[in-house]
Amino acid sequence: MGPVMKTQYALRTRILVFTGTLITIIMLLSSGAILIGLKSILVNKTKQNAINVSEAFKIPVLNEFIKSETRNYSLQEQLGELVSNFKSQEPDIKFIEVTDNSNRVVAHTDWRKVNSVETDSLSRLINSASKTLTAIYDDASSGATLETVTPLNIYGKRWGVMKIGFDASGLIFKLKELYFLLLISTLLVISGAFAALYFVSGRLTRTLSELVAFLDKLDLDLESAEKKVEITSETEFLYEKFEQMRARLQRSKAELIQAQKQIYQAEKLASIGRLASGVAHEINNPLNGIKSCLYAIEKNPENFERNKEYLNLIDEGINNIELIVKKLLGFARQKSESNEPVNLADTLNKVLSLLDYRLNQKRAEVERECDAKIVVKADEQLLQEVFMNILLNALDAIDEGGKIKVAVNQNGYEAVVEISDNGEGIEKEELNKIFDPFYTTKEPGKGTGLGLSVSLGIIENLNGKIEVESQKNQGTTFRIIIPLKEQISTKNYEPRTKN
Secondary structure (H helix, E strand, O other): OOHHHHHHHHHHHHHHHHHHHHHHHHHHHHHHHHHHHHHHHHHHHHHHHHHHHHHHHHHHHHHHHHHHHHOOOOHHHHHHHHHHHHHHHOOOEEEEEEEEOOOEEEEEOOHHHOOOEOOOHHHHHHOOOOOOEEEEEEEOOOEEEEEEEEEEEEOOEEEEEEEEEEEOHHHHHHHHHHHHHHHHHHHHHHHHHHHHHHHHHHHHHHHHHHHHHHHHHOOOOOOOOOOOOOOOHHHHHHHHHHHHHHHHHHHHHHHHHHHHHHHHHHHHHHHHHHHHHHHHHHHHHHHHHHHHHHHHHHHOOOOHHHHHHHHHHHHHHHHHHHHHHHHHHHHHOOOOOOOEEEEHHHHHHHHHHHOHHHHHHOOOEEEEEEOOOOEEEEOHHHHHHHHHHHHHHHHHHOOOOOEEEEEEEEEOOEEEEEEEEOOOOOOHHHOOOOOOOOOOOOOOOOOOOOHHHHHHHHHHOOOOEEEEEEEOOOEEEEEEEEEOOOOOOOOOOOOOOOO
């Protein structure tokens, strides 16, 4: 699975998870609110129906209490018959109970409870109430029950309390039915929302993935790019903006490449300037010899044997001058784009030969431990630039009679070039800055601060690295590590920038 597909599915998953979770929470909260509202309406309606029945049956019960005060007949017998008849007419009624002001049961649909005394809290509470109270409970023996407790009073006089128990199983069933109905509806709505979301997110991510794939195939170096996919209305704006950005990047890239070339050549010219006195001395010596030979020939032109020796010396001097000039021109020329096998020991020796005069000037001791068989693929001129920059820094760091050690060896699949000196060293806090462009601790005019930055850019483009170890007043070691295989061309080097 490619990066584009992974990006598509990751984005689609995030959309589904975030939006789907949000929709689920909203639906559950909405369903919960609806359930609570409908439950309240259903329960209140059922309670109100029970209250209406109780209030209606209260009237004939009160009539019996009033009759018992004016006539001489058995109240219990009349009320018992009345509650039995009423219960038989209302199938939802479980029981009817009538108590007097002393909470003594006067009539009950269960004749065994007649003359017993009620002690429940609801009965005591109703004694001080003026309207019907209701309660719903689940009894182990009788099941779900809706109970109404109605005070038997009229014109300020109270005769007792009437309780009626209604079967609440129908109410419980309706509530459960309502709960499952809402649950199924919620699940159906959530499933539909997820399906719609899956379709919409798929369309969105597919369009974006097509755009990403198209942008990924574009080459910023091309002046124009052929559309690989059909750009839809959703991405037309993004495509237009990308085209503008690509044009800006092309201009910036061209300017950056030109600036990098100028930086590289400026550092090379600075290195040549630092070599100038040594090269001048190297050329001056054979020139003086040539002048002396010419003077001797002019003074004694007939001494053919001697003049032949002088001509050989002149030819040797000219060859030496030619060799020095070739080295200098080779080092000074614009960077090439070659990626050929380079012998590290030979390249290092060429650079050291250019520095002979300066090394002799400081009476520096050069110790070589180079494996002559180690070869890497690179641009030799760029590697010479790297070695020259580091060796010039070493020369600046050591005192007269100091020591420079160069080594080339192999460590596994890596070539390692070490350049060490016993000079003044580098402060610990400066080690992290030495590869920054234009950073230098030298006096003005003695360094550009670009040498190490350019060198690190060259080595990193070979998939290599430069390590530095230094202690103040004890010396510095630069370790250049270059892979021996899978190297890339050095033509696109760039100066090191601080991370």
